[in-house]
Amino acid sequence: MSLFEKIAQDLSNKIIKGDYSSGSVLPNEGELQKTYGASRTTIRKAIDILVTNKQVTRRKGVGLFVAPEISTQNILEMTGIMKPDSLSQGKQIFKEHYLRKAGNYYSQILNIKTDELIYYINFIQFNSASITKETLILPLKNFPELSLSSLKILTVLEMMNLGKEKVVDLEQELQLIVADKENAKQLNVRENDPIFKIVNRALNAKGLPIALELRYENALQTKYVVDF
Amino acid sequence: MSLFEKIAQDLSNKIIKGDYSSGSVLPNEGELQKTYGASRTTIRKAIDILVTNKQVTRRKGVGLFVAPEISTQNILEMTGIMKPDSLSQGKQIFKEHYLRKAGNYYSQILNIKTDELIYYINFIQFNSASITKETLILPLKNFPELSLSSLKILTVLEMMNLGKEKVVDLEQELQLIVADKENAKQLNVRENDPIFKIVNRALNAKGLPIALELRYENALQTKYVVDF
DNA sequence: TGGAATTTGTTCGTATGTATC
DNA sequence: CGATACATACGAACAAATTCC
Numbered sequence: 380m381s382l383f384e385k386i387a388q389d390l391s392n393k394i395i396k397g398d399y400s401s402g403s404v405l406p407n408e409g410e411l412q413k414t415y416g417a418s419r420t421t422i423r424k425a426i427d428i429l430v431t432n433k434q435v436t437r438r439k440g441v442g443l444f445v446a447p448e449i450s451t452q453n454i455l456e457m458t459g460i461m462k463p464d465s466l467s468q469g470k471q472i473f474k475e476h477y478l479r480k481a482g483n484y485y486s487q488i489l490n491i492k493t494d495e496l497i498y499y500i501n502f503i504q505f506n507s508a509s510i511t512k513e514t515l516i517l518p519l520k521n522f523p524e525l526s527l528s529s530l531k532i533l534t535v536l537e538m539m540n541l542g543k544e545k546v547v548d549l550e551q552e553l554q555l556i557v558a559d560k561e562n563a564k565q566l567n568v569r570e571n572d573p574i575f576k577i578v579n580r581a582l583n584a585k586g587l588p589i590a591l592e593l594r595y596e597n598a599l600q601t602k603y604v605v606d607f
Numbered sequence: 608m609s610l611f612e613k614i615a616q617d618l619s620n621k622i623i624k625g626d627y628s629s630g631s632v633l634p635n636e637g638e639l640q641k642t643y644g645a646s647r648t649t650i651r652k653a654i655d656i657l658v659t660n661k662q663v664t665r666r667k668g669v670g671l672f673v674a675p676e677i678s679t680q681n682i683l684e685m686t687g688i689m690k691p692d693s694l695s696q697g698k699q700i701f702k703e704h705y706l707r708k709a710g711n712y713y714s715q716i717l718n719i720k721t722d723e724l725i726y727y728i729n730f731i732q733f734n735s736a737s738i739t740k741e742t743l744i745l746p747l748k749n750f751p752e753l754s755l756s757s758l759k760i761l762t763v764l765e766m767m768n769l770g771k772e773k774v775v776d777l778e779q780e781l782q783l784i785v786a787d788k789e790n791a792k793q794l795n796v797r798e799n800d801p802i803f804k805i806v807n808r809a810l811n812a813k814g815l816p817i818a819l820e821l822r823y824e825n826a827l828q829t830k831y832v833v834d835f
Numbered sequence: 836t837g838g839a840a841t842t843t844g845t846t847c848g849t850a851t852g853t854a855t856c
Numbered sequence: 857c858g859a860t861a862c863a864t865a866c867g868a869a870c871a872a873a874t875t876c877c
Binding site: 635636637651665666667668669670671 | 841842843844
Binding site for chain 3: 858859860861862863864865866867868869870871872873874875876877
């Protein structure tokens, strides 16, 4: 185990034990350097792990904070979006996925037009004994809000972490739009290509937005992000 | 966008375009330093991102390689529920789950008979810093829809494919509620403790639910969740 | 077989930029 | 405005794994 991992481990243990929970503050990076006798780079790599694991949040210009107990658990499983696997260990799921037009075949099956967009998801499960391939076809128009309630969780939590104003409600919108010139440049797509626009609005007690999150994502080629 | 992000983006694009796929090799870090005129630290941070995104694999003493085309990307990221992290430490989630009889222990906790069936789900999460184990116990009688017509995406698709009833919409809700007596017993919390209620509804063309999934989870102690 | 060369992995130090208070 | 603290970036050194001759 390398040094930065040991430090991450130690910090993690201390957080779990509650050593730092008073005031929800962690020593700053400089202090941690002294404490562990390590360089800033190493300290930051250690903290990176904790941030990834949602144990710690960083606020630029402010400091390090013990995060609320957000799970790094797969929220898909939590919300039941993902199907429970029938068998257990060491299995991995690979996938590919993309938007495409329905075409003749799926348009007949799904009773939609041939040029309507469908979300095409491929699962490949590697078991010790066999390989299973599953394909999921979802017409976009039928699943306009599929993952929104899940999205709420992380977004709300992130804002709550900031702790400035109280978020009492959350609105979310998700649209499939076509790229204008500006979007095309930013997302490296052509004009009129389909892109996703995601708007998250956090509202205070008076119903006024106190935070706004906009996301635009290439709907055709992006490999890592999919919202529908 | 910072330099290491730009480099990561550029490399990602080139990989997608296929510029490097010949021989499945990427230029080594030294070459990349020259190419981008950046320091090794920055180059490595860029590659960190691609490694996280499973586009690139590293082999010590050997070099950098374009990863296989099918990504092992976390499904959370795939669905856009979770943003891709810029750094990550190879965590993995394994789980097992099965139906079993309650037995003495759980029958007492859940106030059911010893031979009643429960759905037993085990999560084990390997982080670089820690190991987390989570268990979810669901008496079948309290979750009658869980294993069959639940709302998991794939199940929806199966329903579509089977052509029994057409699912044209999907609703998901997530609420934070307080536990009543029954919930308190089932989830082993105290009355009025916060718990999450997750409702998944599959709707037919008339807007009527044809499948329903309910889940209740301890909001304080399960790692999923946070005290709002 | 064995050692040199190559390449990634880890750690250090330092400097500058940027957000917050 | 100045002090504080995180964000980014540069350069350097050594360790560890692999490859090659």
